[in-house]
Amino acid sequence: MNEEQSEQHSAQKLVKQFSDDIVREAPDLLKAVVHFGSTTNTKTKLLGSDIDVLLIVDDLVRVMSPEVIQGFRVIVERVASSISPRFHINTMRITQFWEYARKGDPLLVNILREGMIVFDTGVFATAQKMFKDDMIKPTEEVVFSYLSNAPKILNNAKWHVTRAVMSLYWSMLHSAHAALLAHDIVPHAPQQVGDLIEEYFVEPLEIEEHYLDIYRHLEDFMTHIGKREIMTASPQEYDRMHEKVELFNKKMEELVMRKELKI
Incomplete structure (x- = not known):
């Protein structure tokens, strides 16, 4: 058994232990526990990788009230943390699961392709058999859904840069405050800080x-x-500003130390 196979076997044992414990804790709620992701594939370098697990829960018989959801979340976190910090647990309601299957959503398709049933x-x-029989395919609906999400995600990336x-500004403001x-x-x-x-x-x-x-420019x-005259910064602009703010903060630190040491 090579290193990758040994690691995969270890991950499978951890998932089995997690599955047994979580089914024991919430037998009426769980419909399936599935192991998927890199730790199911011996062809990938997976030492230390997250162990991805899908939990399918029943929202047809049980009312998924906020109390039930919170209680189940607490159980999952407690059981997972008691076994391994590597677990990455994904929970899906059974109605959502079949909706994803109906659309042929790529997120679910990948799990159907590689997922290993634990419980x-x-x-x-059933869904995995339907997928293998070519009965679950991406629909036009999911194609256009992903297409419409693309610009939203791009705008989200711009917002993260903003x-x-x-x-950077708040970092600079804090160091300037400290010096003053x-x-x-x-x-x-x-x-007033600039003046x-x-x-x-x-x-x-x-x-x-x-x-x-430096301070005036970033201000x-x-x-x-704030006036929406600029929506974001280019990566090059951000890098330049980051470098300058580092210089500014170091200079403010010098002013503080000089005062404290009375140099």
């Missing part, structure tokens, strides 16, 4: 004007974002 009341095995720029406070200067609002840096640090030649320029950038 099943006949739900997953949030990263905002984090160390010199017994208390800004009453963020809008205070100029008055107390640049004009007395404590720091070069270059650092004020202006944030103003444009």
Whole structure:
């Protein structure tokens, strides 16, 4: 048995233990426990990989109230954490499972293709047989659903870049606050910080004007974002700003240490 096969066997044992424990804890709720992902495939390098598990729960007989959902979540987290930190548990209601199967959703198709049944009341095995018999295929509905999601996800990526720029600004603002406070200067609002840096640090030649320029530039950038005149930053712009904020923060730290050590 090679290393990959040994790791796969180990993962399967962990999933079996998890399945036995979770079925014992919630026998009326579970319809299937399926092991899928990289740890089912000996051709992939999987040392330390997450162990992906799909739980299919019954929402036809049981009312999935917030209390039931929360209680089940607590049980799953407790059982999983007691066995291995590598578990990545995915839960799907049986109605959602069949809706995904009806559409031929790629997320479910991949699990049907490679999933290994650990516990099943006949739900997953039926769908897996239908898939192998070519009865579950991507529909036009799911094709256009994925197509319509693409621009939304792209916009979401842009928003993450925007949030990263905002984090740079707040990082810079915090370090500037620290330097001013160390010199017994208390800004009453963020809008005052730039002027205070100029008055107390640049004009007395404590720091070069270059650092004020860094602050002003990112402050202006944030103003444009707030007015929606700029929606995001390019990766190159973000990298440049990140580098400059690092320099700015180091200089603010120098001002703090100089004051504290009275240099």
